Amino acid sequence: MNVIGTVGLPGSGKGEAASVAEAAGIPVVVMGDVIRAECRRRGLDPAQHHGRIAGALREEEGDDAIAARTLPRIREAAAESDRGGTVLVDGLRSTVELERFREAFGDDFTLVAIRAPFEVRAERLGERGRDDSDSDLEALRERDDREIELGLGETLERADVEIDNTDSLAAFRTRVREVLGVESEAEAKGSAPTDAETPSAGGDGA
């Protein structure tokens, strides 16, 4: 088993790293999915209640609740992984979670910190779909502060591997593949979609 966890501030590139893994056939386990599943179990809309339910789980089951609930998903994914049991875990937030994974997987767990400066992240998140840049900056600052307060800053400090995502997306993807142990771009791409059997629009013949 080879479990690779990612940690990074909002907009640092965790989602992009997960896409690179998926494209290479490495299963991705998103820790937030555990919270979304619990929202649904309680009959709540994850879009509205995600934060509250994450807090409730930690209170009811301990600070490592989300990591603990993610463990079986990681083991299942590793068993199904064609890539030598490699799995990417997206979204560690605290040192308690890190310790839970280290305890469960020992040396088979690697924590990867993804870093990009505030201004770069703000710009990228802005490009992801918002318009009002001043309130965006303020909102990002608040998100950063909240995450750091919950322990993300310390978790970043304790990573085994650093990835700097200040440069181009191509450079970042190459570095992620390196860390994942995926060699070439062609290999990472897997099967490209084909449009072999596109149904005819019925316009031929006149």
Ligand SMILES: Nc1ncnc2c1ncn2[C@@H]1O[C@H](COP(=O)(O)OP(=O)(O)OP(=O)(O)O)[C@@H](O)[C@H]1O
């Ligand atoms: N090196 C890069 N160059 C240009 N754009 C990038 C680069 N890295 C990431 N991006 C883009 O920046 C945005 C934020 O990246 P991504 O969604 O991967 O961050 P994240 O860490 O998952 O953020 P969040 O925690 O907010 O979900 C995305 O639109 C992504 O495509």
